[in-house]
Amino acid sequence: MSFTETPLDFSTPELEALALEVIPEQHFELRAEDARDRYFTDTSKLDAKQLAHDRFRTNPLALHDHLIRALDLRGTEELLDLGCGNGEILARIRPYLAAGHLTAFDIAPAALEAARQRLDGVATPCEFVEGNADDLSAFATDSFDRVMAVYMAHYVTDLDACFAEVRRVLRPGGRFVLATDRTDSMVEMWNAHFAALREMNAPQRLFRATPKARISLSNGAEQLAPHFASVERVDWQDQLQFGKAEHFMAFYRSCNHCCAGSRPGEGLPPAFFTELEERVHARVQAAIETTGYFALTKYTGHFICS
Numbered sequence: 325m326s327f328t329e330t331p332l333d334f335s336t337p338e339l340e341a342l343a344l345e346v347i348p349e350q351h352f353e354l355r356a357e358d359a360r361d362r363y364f365t366d367t368s369k370l371d372a373k374q375l376a377h378d379r380f381r382t383n384p385l386a387l388h389d390h391l392i393r394a395l396d397l398r399g400t401e402e403l404l405d406l407g408c409g410n411g412e413i414l415a416r417i418r419p420y421l422a423a424g425h426l427t428a429f430d431i432a433p434a435a436l437e438a439a440r441q442r443l444d445g446v447a448t449p450c451e452f453v454e455g456n457a458d459d460l461s462a463f464a465t466d467s468f469d470r471v472m473a474v475y476m477a478h479y480v481t482d483l484d485a486c487f488a489e490v491r492r493v494l495r496p497g498g499r500f501v502l503a504t505d506r507t508d509s510m511v512e513m514w515n516a517h518f519a520a521l522r523e524m525n526a527p528q529r530l531f532r533a534t535p536k537a538r539i540s541l542s543n544g545a546e547q548l549a550p551h552f553a554s555v556e557r558v559d560w561q562d563q564l565q566f567g568k569a570e571h572f573m574a575f576y577r578s579c580n581h582c583c584a585g586s587r588p589g590e591g592l593p594p595a596f597f598t599e600l601e602e603r604v605h606a607r608v609q610a611a612i613e614t615t616g617y618f619a620l621t622k623y624t625g626h627f628i629c630s
Contacts, residue, residue, distance in 0.1 A: 331560065331561070332382075332383055332560075332561045332562070332563075333561060334561050334562075334563045334619075334621045335561070335621070335623070339508075339511060339621060340508075342511055342512075342515060343508035343511045346511055346514055346515045346518060347507055347508050347511060347514060347533050348531055348532055348533050349533070350531075350532045350533065351507070351532050351533040351534060351535055351536075351537035351538060352532045352533070352534070352535040352583040352586065352588060353535060353538060354478065354479055354535045354583070354586060354587070355479070355481065355587075356431050356456055356457075356479050356480060356481050358479075358586070358587060359431055359432060359479045360431045360432045360433075362586075362587075363432075363580070363586070364409070364430075364432035364434055364435045365432070365434055366434050366438075367409065367410040367434060367435055367438045368578075369577075369578040369579075369580070370409050370410055370412075370435075370578075371410060372574055372575065372577070372578035373575065373578045373579065374410075374412050376564060376571070376574070376575040376578070377562075377564065379571075380564040380565055380566055380571070381562050381563075381564055382562060382563045382564075382565055383560070383561065383562035383563070385560075386416075387413065387474075387503075388413055388416035388417055390558075390560055390626065391413065391417065391472065391474065391501060391503065391626070392417060392420055394499075394501045394558060394626055394628050395417070395420075395470050395472065395499070395501055396499065397417075397420045397421060397424075397470070399420060399421060399422060399423050399424060400421075400423045400424050401421060401424045401425075401468075401469035401470050402424060402425040402427070402467065402468050402469050402470070403417070403421060403424060403425070403426055403427065403468060403469065403470040403471070403472065404427045404429060404463070404467070404468045404470070404471045404472070404493065405426070405427065405428050405429060405471075405472055405474070406429050406457045406471065406472065406473040406476065406486075406490075407429070407430055407431070407457060407473060407474065407476030407477075407479070408428035408429060408430045408435065408436070408439050409430065409435050409438075409439065409474075409476070410435060410438040410439055410442060411428060411438060411439025411440070411441075411442040411443055412442065413474055414426060414428055414439060414442075414443065415442050415443055415446075418443065418446060418448050421448060422447070422448055423448075424448060424469075425448070425449045425450075425451070426443070426448060426449070426450045426451070427450075427451045427452075427453060427463075427468070428440075428443070428450065428451070428452045428453070429453045429454075429455060429457070429460075430454065431454065431455065431456055431457070431479075433454060436452050436453075436454055439452060440452050456480075456481065457473070457476070457477075457479075457480045457486045457489075458480055458481055458482040458483070458485040458486040458489065459485070459489065460489040460490070460492070460493050461489075463493045464493070465492050465493065466493070466494070466495045466496070467493045467495070468493050468494055468495060468498060469494075469495055469497075469498045470498060470499060470500075470501070471490050471493065471494055471498070471499075471500045471501070472500070472501045472502070472503075473490075473500075473501075473502045473503070474503045475503050475504060475505070475536070477502055477504060477538075477539045478504075478535045478536045478537075478538045478539055479535075483538075483539060483547055484547070484550075487547070487548060487550075487551040487552075488551055490551070491551045491552065497630075498630065499628055499629060499630045500552065500627075500628075500629040500630070501626055501627070501628055501629070502539075502544065502548070502626060502627045502629065503624070503625070503626040504536050504539055504540055504541060504544055504624070504625070504626070504627075505534065505536045505540060505541065505622070505623065505624045505625075506540060506541045506542065506559075506623035506624065506625075507533055507534060507536070507537045507540050507542065508623055509534070509536075509621070509622050509623040509624055510564075510620040510621065510622060511621065512611075512618070512619055512620050512621065513576065513579075513582065513620050514533070514534075514582060516604050516607040516608060517576075517581070517582040517584070517600075517604060518531060519603075519607060520600055520603035520604045520607065521584070521600070523603055524596070524599060524600065524603070526584075526596075526600075527592075529588050530584045530588055530589070532583070532588070534582075534583070535583060541557060541559065541623075541624075541625050544557070544627050545557055545627065548627055548629050551629075552629035552630060553630065554628075554629065554630045555627055555628075555629050556627065556628040556629075557625065557626075557627055558625050558626050558627070558628060559623070559624075559625040560624060560625055561621070561622060561623060561624070562621075562622040562624070563619050563620065563621050563622065564619070564620040564622065565617040565618070565619050565620075566608070566612070566617055566618045566619075566620075567612065567616065567617050568612070569605050569608045569609045569612060569618070572608050572618050572620075573601060573604070573605055573608070575620075576601075576604060577601075581597060581600060581601075584597075584600070585597060
């Protein structure tokens with residue numbers, strides 16, 4: 325049996341207990357307008373997250389490898405990428421659709437421009453469309469063979485409308501792939517983050533879980549099922565292992581300090597985040613000195629809908 329056929333399992337009883345202790349029931353909610361006007365006025369934070377996931381992962385299969393399997397491509401399909409971001413994933417999938425057609429769709433003009441530059445000059449026809457994912461009226465019914473939404477659905481204002489639209493533009497026999505996380509993904513980061521916040525007597529509004537809890541691997545199927553005849557959940561794991569604290573801190577900043585630096589962080593002075601980083605850094609450095617690296621265990625996956 326080859327390694328790629330053997331699922332990795334980083335879960336331990338200790339991690340499961342930590343998640344039950346650490347992850348709050350309430351989660352952050354981020355708006356599509358904030359994605360456009362605040363978080364993605366450039367793609368620097370997305371670039372940093374992608375770099376960390378690629379550089380420090382331990383799963384030999386990268387995100388795009390899992391998505392290529394899920395998309396089940398023949399090479400001629402027309403694909404719509406909802407929330408394409410900087411086009412990194414689309415560019416990695418493109419060779420598998422060399423004779424197909426790509427449509428990059430995003431609410432943020434800066435993200436679309438980054439995707440346009442990344443795909444500039446490829447022979448595969450590419451189209452770039454700005455808009456909200458819950459309104460796909462720019463596209464005719466039965467326009468696409470494949471639609472994907474990669475770690476972006478938590479921004480969508482009206483998920484029910486979004487999924488109805490995806491179903492409308494998807495051709496018979498097509499498939500929709502939506503990637504998201506479990507709510508306890510990367511619990512080690514949230515643990516260090518919340519511990520630092522407690523030491524600082526931080527505002528209670530900052531003690532919330534990842535916004536992906538809005539549509540996670542736990543609750544996604546029930547939201548997708550009204551719109552698709554088949555909804556298959558596929559789980560996979562990875563573990564980011566940081567050998568230097570400064571590399572983790574760059575990733576932590578790219579996550580807006582576990583969303584504390586997003587809208588919930590309004591009104592907090594820069595000194596707050598300076599102290600927060602110092603306290604998180606100390607915890608991460610202590611873990612590295614003890615075990616040789618700081619681990620972030622990723623419990624993630626996707627839904628395949630048809």
